[in-house]
Amino acid sequence: MSVQATEQPWTTPAPTATAAPGSPRDLAFGAPTARLLLPVDATEEEWHAARRGGIGGSDVAAILGLDKYRGPRHVFEAKHGRPLPADAALSEYAEIGQEIEQFVSYLFTKRSGIPAVETPGTLVNIDREWMRANVDRYALDPESGEVVAPVELKNRSEYQIGDWEDGVPDGPALQAHWYMAVGGWQYAWVAALVGGNKLRYHRIERDDELIETLIDTCGRWFQRHVVDGYPPPADGLESTKELLGRLWETKAGEIVEVPRDKAAKLRKRRASLIEQIKALETERNAVENEMRLMTEAAEVAKVGKSVAWSWKQNGTFAAKRFAEEQPDIAAEYTTTVEVLDVDRLKAERPKTYEQYRARVLRVPAKEL
Structure with a gap:
C-alpha cells in the first residue's frame, strides 16, 4: 500500500522564489549587527566547529551558573572538543524538543499573529567574532515582512508551568538577551510549550545594561578559558559534580601528589x-x-x-x-x-x- 505524505499546517512551505539580496525577504539580512557565519545546511562537523569558536546563546546561562544541567566546566570541555555524551533521558528530551520545534513555532504564530520563519543559519556579531547565535526563528513584521526580532522556542515539562505564567525564566531570558546582543534587535520573543498542551509566550525588551554585563563577563570567560585555555575553577553545581565523575577514566591504584x-x-x-x-x-x-x-x-x-x-x-x-x-x-x-x-x-x-x-x-x- 502506498503512503501519501500529508503536509501539516506547521510544516515549512517550500520557497517559491529566491529573494533579492538585501530585500526584506532575504532573511540572511535580518540581523542589524550580525552576519551569516554558517548556512543552515552546513555539515554537522562545520556546525560543531562554529560552536567551538565562540559563545552561543545556550552557553550563557551555563557560564553564569544558572543552567540546571550544565555549568562552566561543561562549556569549557565542549569548546575544547571534549564534550561528554548527555544523559539518555536528557538526550531524548532534547530530541523531542527539536522535533516539535516547528509545531511550537506554528502555535506561536497562530496565537500571536506574528509570522515566525526559519533562520538562515549561525550568526556572528560583526564587531565581536566570538559572539555567536543559532536563533530558532525570526519574527516578521506582519505588514512589511521585515525581520524585527528573534524567537526562542522551548519545550518544558508540566511542573515548570509556574515559571512561565508571569514571565520568562532566567535561562531562556539570558539566551534571548544574548541573541539581541549578537543581532542588534530591540526585543525578542520566547515561546514555550509546557506539558505538551499549554503555550506560553512573552516579549522581552532589550536591556542594554544587562547586555553590556553579559558581553563583558562572557568575553572575559572566552578569552581566559577558550583562547588562553585555562580550566575554570571548581564550582558548587551538582551538574559539575556529575561531570567530574565521568570526565576521566579512572586508573586503579594510581596516586597523585597534592600540595x-x-x-x-x-x-x-x-x-x-x-x-x-x-x-x-x-x-x-x-x-x-x-x-x-x-x-x-x-x-x-x-x-x-x-x-x-x-x-x-x-x-x-x-x-x-x-x-x-x-x-x-x-x-x-x-x-x-x-x-x-x-x-x-x-x-x-x-x-x-x-x-x-x-x-x-x-x-x-x-x-x-
Whole structure:
C-alpha cells in the first residue's frame, strides 16, 4: 500500500522564489549587527566547529551558573572538543524538543499573529567574532515582512508551568538577551510549550545594561578559558559534580601528589561546612517540630484564609514496618520482579562493572 505524505499546517512551505539580496525577504539580512557565519545546511562537523569558536546563546546561562544541567566546566570541555555524551533521558528530551520545534513555532504564530520563519543559519556579531547565535526563528513584521526580532522556542515539562505564567525564566531570558546582543534587535520573543498542551509566550525588551554585563563577563570567560585555555575553577553545581565523575577514566591504584597546604586548607573548610550543615539541620528540625506540635492531629494549619503549612500523611510508604507488623497482608501483596544481578556482573565482567561505578570522594578523619 502506498503512503501519501500529508503536509501539516506547521510544516515549512517550500520557497517559491529566491529573494533579492538585501530585500526584506532575504532573511540572511535580518540581523542589524550580525552576519551569516554558517548556512543552515552546513555539515554537522562545520556546525560543531562554529560552536567551538565562540559563545552561543545556550552557553550563557551555563557560564553564569544558572543552567540546571550544565555549568562552566561543561562549556569549557565542549569548546575544547571534549564534550561528554548527555544523559539518555536528557538526550531524548532534547530530541523531542527539536522535533516539535516547528509545531511550537506554528502555535506561536497562530496565537500571536506574528509570522515566525526559519533562520538562515549561525550568526556572528560583526564587531565581536566570538559572539555567536543559532536563533530558532525570526519574527516578521506582519505588514512589511521585515525581520524585527528573534524567537526562542522551548519545550518544558508540566511542573515548570509556574515559571512561565508571569514571565520568562532566567535561562531562556539570558539566551534571548544574548541573541539581541549578537543581532542588534530591540526585543525578542520566547515561546514555550509546557506539558505538551499549554503555550506560553512573552516579549522581552532589550536591556542594554544587562547586555553590556553579559558581553563583558562572557568575553572575559572566552578569552581566559577558550583562547588562553585555562580550566575554570571548581564550582558548587551538582551538574559539575556529575561531570567530574565521568570526565576521566579512572586508573586503579594510581596516586597523585597534592600540595600539603592546599590539601589541609580544603579539608579544614570541608569539615567546617559539615559542622555548619549539621547545626543548621538541627535548628531546622527544631523549627519544624514546633510546627508539628502546633498542628497536632490536624492536616493543615491556617492563618485566616492563608495556609501556613500542612502535615499530611502522604509521604514515603514504610514498607519494612508494614511487613513486620502486617506479615499476612504483606505476603499477599508481595510479587517477584526482575532485577539486575549486579553481583554476577561484577564477578563475570569486572571491567564493565567498573566502567559504570560512581566515583566517591572520601576524606579520612585523621589529620594530615
